[in-house]
Amino acid sequence: xxxxxxxxxxxxxxxxxxxxxxxxxxxxxxxxxxxxxxxxxxxxxxxxxxxxxxxxxxxxxxxxxxxxxxxxxxxxxxxxxxxxxxxxxxxxxxxxxxxxxxxxxxxxxxx
Amino acid sequence: xxxxxxxxxxxxxxxxxxxxxxxxxxxxxxxxxxxxxxxxxxxxxxxxxxxxxxxxxxxxxxxxxxxxxxxxxxxxxxxxxxxxxxxxxxxxxxxxxxxxxxxxxxxx
Numbered sequence: 001x002x003x004x005x006x007x008x009x010x011x012x013x014x015x016x017x018x019x020x021x022x023x024x025x026x027x028x029x030x031x032x033x034x035x036x037x038x039x040x041x042x043x044x045x046x047x048x049x050x051x052x053x054x055x056x057x058x059x060x061x062x063x064x065x066x067x068x069x070x071x072x073x074x075x076x077x078x079x080x081x082x083x084x085x086x087x088x089x090x091x092x093x094x095x096x097x098x099x100x101x102x103x104x105x106x107x108x109x110x111x
Numbered sequence: 112x113x114x115x116x117x118x119x120x121x122x123x124x125x126x127x128x129x130x131x132x133x134x135x136x137x138x139x140x141x142x143x144x145x146x147x148x149x150x151x152x153x154x155x156x157x158x159x160x161x162x163x164x165x166x167x168x169x170x171x172x173x174x175x176x177x178x179x180x181x182x183x184x185x186x187x188x189x190x191x192x193x194x195x196x197x198x199x200x201x202x203x204x205x206x207x208x209x210x211x212x213x214x215x216x217x218x219x
Contacts, residue, residue: 033206037152043197043209056205088152092207099144100199100207102154 002027004093004103012109018079021106025072025093032074033100034066037088046089049074050096078108086110113138117198117210124188124217132183132213134198142201143174145183147194148212154197157183188217 005024013019025032034046045058049068066076072093078085086109092100114137124130136143145157158165158172160181165172169188174181185192195214199207 031205035207035209042211043199045206045208048205050205058206090152090154092154097141099156099159101156102146104151104153107152 004091004101006089006091006103006106008106009104010107010109012111013081014111015081015083017081018077019081019108020075020077021089021091021108023074023076023091023093023103025074025091026101029093029095029101030072031094031096032068032072033092033094034074034076035090035092036060037090037105038086043090046076081110083110113140113200113202113208115198115200115208115210117196117213119213120211122213122215124185124192124215126188126190126217126219128188128217129184129186130188130215132185132196132198132215134181134183134200134210136179136181136198136200138179138202139176140200141203142207143181144199144207145172145181146197146199147192148197149194157196185215188215190217190219193217 031050033048047057068074088105090105092102094100116135146154162176169186171184195212198210
């Protein structure tokens, strides 16, 4: 089975722009979740989707949004980028109640 | 929210040494996983271990759910074991809460 695939791997954006990150889960996995990793805050939960429904959302401003498609692929969007949004964004997929598998991440730099 | 504390924050080992990493959590959990973050940032699964003991090669883990802690053992450490080890727990809320990690450096 192919692993979790995140695209793009690296991204440089300017303050005020918006960005869309993509995550393709392991085949058969219906749960997809997103995490932000920064040196100061560590790994923080953004949101989780299951069968196109958001079941939980972390404590992030409304500029952070996501969605899941019928094929379980997920996207997250960050609008009006700020310097503090520079981070490694990680996506994970899992079957219900099972091990979460992570992708390689998207490293976003906001300048 | 649930608190996850990992200790020690940093660990320096000589190749061949054994070590124990600890993860304490503040509430009953449905899920506990150990990860190793590689130099490129990917989180690699080590164990899914909400309770009991598991072994995989030189690594083993034990979770005592009633006492709210988990231990990760590294035996005969190798330089490739270097990196950051994370413990993550899940309540019944579809999200993993991570500890701050233990940075392991294995010297040849």
